[in-house]
Amino acid sequence: MDHTDGLAFAIANSAGTPDRLGTPGALRAWLDEHWVDSGAPSDAVLLRVGDFRALRAALIVAFARTAEGSSPPDDVVDALNATSAMAPTWPVLRINGTAQNLEMETSDASETTRILASIARSAIELLGGPDAARLRECPACGRFFLASRPSQVWCSGACGNRTRVTRHRSRRAKVGA
Numbered sequence: 636m637d638h639t640d641g642l643a644f645a646i647a648n649s650a651g652t653p654d655r656l657g658t659p660g661a662l663r664a665w666l667d668e669h670w671v672d673s674g675a676p677s678d679a680v681l682l683r684v685g686d687f688r689a690l691r692a693a694l695i696v697a698f699a700r701t702a703e704g705s706s707p708p709d710d711v712v713d714a715l716n717a718t719s720a721m722a723p724t725w726p727v728l729r730i731n732g733t734a735q736n737l738e739m740e741t742s743d744a745s746e747t748t749r750i751l752a753s754i755a756r757s758a759i760e761l762l763g764g765p766d767a768a769r770l771r772e773c774p775a776c777g778r779f780f781l782a783s784r785p786s787q788v789w790c791s792g793a794c795g796n797r798t799r800v801t802r803h804r805s806r807r808a809k810v811g812a
């Protein structure tokens with residue numbers, strides 16, 4: 636799986652103006668877009684929007700530290716691990732006629748807890764796996780992304796161009812002054 640499709644990237648990049656998790660309504664739109672488990676989230680989930688922002692804050696610290704080549708602080712690691720453990724998940728084998736399928740079973744946690752735990756697990760899979768070495772924070776737009784080559788600095792050609800144009804302009808301004 637490409638981690639940039641995952642919940643962890645989606646939530647880490649949801650801060651900004653307007654904040655994609657700014658209100659219960661915004662959280663509903665964000666979940667509609669990224670959460671594919673079991674249909675529309677209930678109002679009980681949407682009222683916990685503060686918990687989603689708190690998890691995002693921890694995750695952004697973990698991503699930023701990893702992107703700059705250092706380690707996330709202990710309290711952030713503890714928060715991610717504790718959130719993941721709130722809804723234990725395990726694989727089960729299901730037989731349907733001749734079809735044999737692996738399905739994931741989850742403990743009897745609330746819907747909010749299951750979603751938060753999924754986001755934490757998505758972050759842990761990234762930060763604890765080989766892709767962590769490719770995690771970057773774009774200096775132009777602030778988005779997190781996975782570099783496709785070691786020297787990649789910007790998330791996109793557009794961000795690279797914008798930065799070069801700005802530098803060029805500021806150099807010219809200095810020369811003209």
Ligand SMILES: [Zn+2]
Nearest residue numbers: 773776790794
């Ligand atoms: Zn960018």
